[in-house]
Each structure stands twice: as structure tokens, then as C-alpha cells.
Amino acid sequence: MVDSPREGKLARSPDFVQLIDMASESVGGKILFATDDFFAPAENLIKSDSPRFEEHKYTEFGRWMDGWETRRRRTPGHDWCIVRLGVQGLIRGLDVDISYFTGGYAPRISIQAANLEEGKEPAMPPRGVRMGVAATAEELDAVAKRRQREGVAVGLRAVPLTDGGVARLRVYGVGHKDWASADPKEPVDLAAMASGGACVGFSNAHFGHPNKMIVPAGFGAGSVWHPRAHACPLGFQSDETGALLVLGGEWAVFRLSHPGVVTQVEIDTTHFEGPYAPARAALGRLPLGSQGHAVPQLSPNTAQVFDSLTPELQDVVHARRLTICSFCLLRPRDKPMMRFSVKAGFRSSL
The missing domain is CATH 2.60.120.260 (Galactose-binding domain-like)
Incomplete structure (x- = not known):
């Protein structure tokens, strides 16, 4: 669990940032499911480029943000998404980037991971182009049953019960192959x-x-x-x-x-x-x-x-x-x- 960011910057970047980002769309990373994509879709999390900000750019749902941003919740629970890594491997470090989310950032996160055999990933409802929408009750129920039966890839969960934004999720590590x-x-x-x-x-x-x-x-x-x-x-x-x-x-x-x-x-x-x-x-x-x-x-x-x-x-x-x-x-x-x-x-x- 990571608390809200502190003032200042690290004196030096951790060594693991020199490894590959296994969640990046550039290596095949994919968003399988997200509970809410109202202000900005979860696909922005795994973009390979750095987040950017355009002060005067708006969409029909509000200010344009280069990240994943959910609406304020009025029901119990929290927003979360499932990311399929493009490279199966060993995770050495994580970077949750909240650049440009000054007041609407997710103050806490929880990350879980599971190793699924190739070809045995849980089938998820098709996402398509998503913005201004949330997962339906039927989609949530279907995903919950599949998670219980088959596990998840990598889940990013933002709490507490408010709207929140995350610009990028980087999952640094090294690939793994069963040489035996x-x-x-x-x-x-x-x-x-x-x-x-x-x-x-x-x-x-x-x-x-x-x-x-x-x-x-x-x-x-x-x-x-x-x-x-x-x-x-x-x-x-x-x-x-x-x-x-x-x-x-x-x-x-x-x-x-x-x-x-x-x-x-x-x-x-x-x-x-x-x-x-x-x-x-x-x-x-x-x-x-x-x-x-x-x-x-x-x-x-x-x-x-x-x-x-x-x-x-x-x-x-x-x-x-x-x-x-x-x-x-x-x-x-x-x-x-x-x-x-x-x-x-x-x-x-x-």
C-alpha cells in the first residue's frame, strides 16, 4: 500500500527503472477490465510515452487528462482495473505516476499479481472505446466469477471511496522462460x-x-x-x-x-x-x-x-x-x- 505522495523528489532513481516495463503497450500490455472510465480510460496507464498536460483541452466529460481517471463513487467499494502484462516475468519494481493529477489523484493504491499459464487467461467482456462509462452490474458479476475461478493478471486498485486519477503504471522486471x-x-x-x-x-x-x-x-x-x-x-x-x-x-x-x-x-x-x-x-x-x-x-x-x-x-x-x-x-x-x-x-x- 502506497500513501499519498510527499513533497520533493528522490535524490536518484532506483536501479530497477533501467529494466523493461512489462506492462507497456509497446510490448503487448493490455487493459482487460476497469470498473470505471468516466473521465479518462484505463488504457492511458500503459502508454509508452510520458504523461503530458494540455491546460485548455476539454472533452464532453470534463478536462482532458492523460491517465486513468474515475468518477466520484456514490456506492461502497473502490475502482480497480486488470492489466495483462505484455511480458511474463519477475517483477522487480513498480512506478505509479500521478503526474498532473494535483487534486484528483488516487491517494492510495493496492497492487496484486498472479501467474497464469499461457493460453489460460480469463475471458473478459470486450472493452472497445471506453470513456464516460462504467462497468455494468452484469460485467462486474461476470468478472468477479472469473477472478475467483482463474485468478487475475495484475490489478490496480485505487481507494478510498472517491474519484481519482493515475497517469501511468510501470511494472519493471525481467522476462522469464521455462528453460527446463x-x-x-x-x-x-x-x-x-x-x-x-x-x-x-x-x-x-x-x-x-x-x-x-x-x-x-x-x-x-x-x-x-x-x-x-x-x-x-x-x-x-x-x-x-x-x-x-x-x-x-x-x-x-x-x-x-x-x-x-x-x-x-x-x-x-x-x-x-x-x-x-x-x-x-x-x-x-x-x-x-x-x-x-x-x-x-x-x-x-x-x-x-x-x-x-x-x-x-x-x-x-x-x-x-x-x-x-x-x-x-x-x-x-x-x-x-x-x-x-x-x-x-x-x-x-x-
């Missing part, structure tokens, strides 16, 4: 977010976080890593402790979902053409046992699959490093080598 039932001879995407892959370090995320490259299939809209242009040579070196040193290029390090042998690598540059397309890329592994290997020159706007590049890269690995380099007309600047590291607190949260 997996066929070790079948190819599997070891970097996939849904299986537990995660970006644990990067040089730049000016236009998009590297985690966007490993979202579940079918939710690729806007799922790109787009760092700023960086014209410089590619290369790998390690220091006397084996730590990876960066010579140039923009880079991202991915913790693989399971130790494995890499047989193929896919680099997809779809929608990136001209000066926005990376010209070259290189792959390294952690711990660093070689100087890495550059893949053949990349083609723009193409999904490219490369077979395992060197015998060294075919060893069992736990993490991969991708470095990209783009050519531009700007004068390149000398840049000292950087050392990649992961803070202990963040590593333990994975």
Missing part, C-alpha cells in the same frame, strides 16, 4: 526480452533505449535504438583485469537470457536509410576473450542474418556487446577509451 521444457537443439533468441534478455549498459540512448531492440515480435513500432551520430573507428581491448574497454562507436551490452552458443546474429536496420543507417557493426563477448569481430558492412533498411563469425564467438557466453558506427560529414573528435561497468546494485536486481 525447452529443446536445447532448437534455435532460440537468447537476447529476447520475453526470455529474460536485458540491456545492462550502453553508451548513448539519445533517441531510444537499446532495450527497444529486443521487444517481443509483433510490437516493433517505434522499437529502435537510435543513438546520436558517432564517427569513429571500431575496436575492442581489455585491461589487465579483463574488463572491456571501448575504443569508439556507440555500444550496448546485453545480458543474455541463458548461457548458450551463438550460431547466428541478426541485425535489423529496417526504416534506417541514408545518414541514419549504421555503416558497420562489431560484436564482442563478456568476459572478453578476444578482440571481437566486425560483421560485414551493413545494408540500410534490411534485416541481415550472419552466421557465427569466429570460433572464439562460438564459446558459451552470458552476455553480448554490439557496437555500431555511422559515417557522417561532421569532423570526428578524438575520444578516449571508456570502461564498461555495471553497478553492483543494478546487477543484483537482475
Whole structure:
């Protein structure tokens, strides 16, 4: 249970916010049910962008708000909704954002979770476009019976008995896969977010976080890593402790979902053409046992699959490093080598 917000801000963000938002619509999150959507629909909770405020924008139901806002209750109970996570996994932290709800925010919340087998989710009444409405008595009764019989995905409940607003719900964690039932001879995407892959370090995320490259299939809209242009040579070196040193290029390090042998690598540059397309890329592994290997020159706007590049890269690995380099007309600047590291607190949260 979380009480009403206090004045001031956290000195630093918790480490778990670097993990994936498993409830986001960008990875398949979905609102299954909500008791009330009068002022603003619950679907706003799982938008991937940050909440915004438009002072002079109104709807037929009142001021437009970028969040989920219910009407004032005149009956016992509280408002709640059910969110189906887009990625099944382990929850490491929650962020309930009440931005711009100054007087009508939900002063308290309660969150419950359940793990349902794939394909056995409870059937819910169709939502459609909902605003200015509340769930009917028949819908509430049907959902109550299904919750008792089959459980819920993730429920957000706002109390006490008043109207209230929440801008966003972020459910941070890591994906999970039942490896005991997996066929070790079948190819599997070891970097996939849904299986537990995660970006644990990067040089730049000016236009998009590297985690966007490993979202579940079918939710690729806007799922790109787009760092700023960086014209410089590619290369790998390690220091006397084996730590990876960066010579140039923009880079991202991915913790693989399971130790494995890499047989193929896919680099997809779809929608990136001209000066926005990376010209070259290189792959390294952690711990660093070689100087890495550059893949053949990349083609723009193409999904490219490369077979395992060197015998060294075919060893069992736990993490991969991708470095990209783009050519531009700007004068390149000398840049000292950087050392990649992961803070202990963040590593333990994975």
C-alpha cells in the first residue's frame, strides 16, 4: 500500500527503472477490465510515452487528462482495473505516476499479481472505446466469477471511496522462460526480452533505449535504438583485469537470457536509410576473450542474418556487446577509451 505522495523528489532513481516495463503497450500490455472510465480510460496507464498536460483541452466529460481517471463513487467499494502484462516475468519494481493529477489523484493504491499459464487467461467482456462509462452490474458479476475461478493478471486498485486519477503504471522486471521444457537443439533468441534478455549498459540512448531492440515480435513500432551520430573507428581491448574497454562507436551490452552458443546474429536496420543507417557493426563477448569481430558492412533498411563469425564467438557466453558506427560529414573528435561497468546494485536486481 502506497500513501499519498510527499513533497520533493528522490535524490536518484532506483536501479530497477533501467529494466523493461512489462506492462507497456509497446510490448503487448493490455487493459482487460476497469470498473470505471468516466473521465479518462484505463488504457492511458500503459502508454509508452510520458504523461503530458494540455491546460485548455476539454472533452464532453470534463478536462482532458492523460491517465486513468474515475468518477466520484456514490456506492461502497473502490475502482480497480486488470492489466495483462505484455511480458511474463519477475517483477522487480513498480512506478505509479500521478503526474498532473494535483487534486484528483488516487491517494492510495493496492497492487496484486498472479501467474497464469499461457493460453489460460480469463475471458473478459470486450472493452472497445471506453470513456464516460462504467462497468455494468452484469460485467462486474461476470468478472468477479472469473477472478475467483482463474485468478487475475495484475490489478490496480485505487481507494478510498472517491474519484481519482493515475497517469501511468510501470511494472519493471525481467522476462522469464521455462528453460527446463525447452529443446536445447532448437534455435532460440537468447537476447529476447520475453526470455529474460536485458540491456545492462550502453553508451548513448539519445533517441531510444537499446532495450527497444529486443521487444517481443509483433510490437516493433517505434522499437529502435537510435543513438546520436558517432564517427569513429571500431575496436575492442581489455585491461589487465579483463574488463572491456571501448575504443569508439556507440555500444550496448546485453545480458543474455541463458548461457548458450551463438550460431547466428541478426541485425535489423529496417526504416534506417541514408545518414541514419549504421555503416558497420562489431560484436564482442563478456568476459572478453578476444578482440571481437566486425560483421560485414551493413545494408540500410534490411534485416541481415550472419552466421557465427569466429570460433572464439562460438564459446558459451552470458552476455553480448554490439557496437555500431555511422559515417557522417561532421569532423570526428578524438575520444578516449571508456570502461564498461555495471553497478553492483543494478546487477543484483537482475
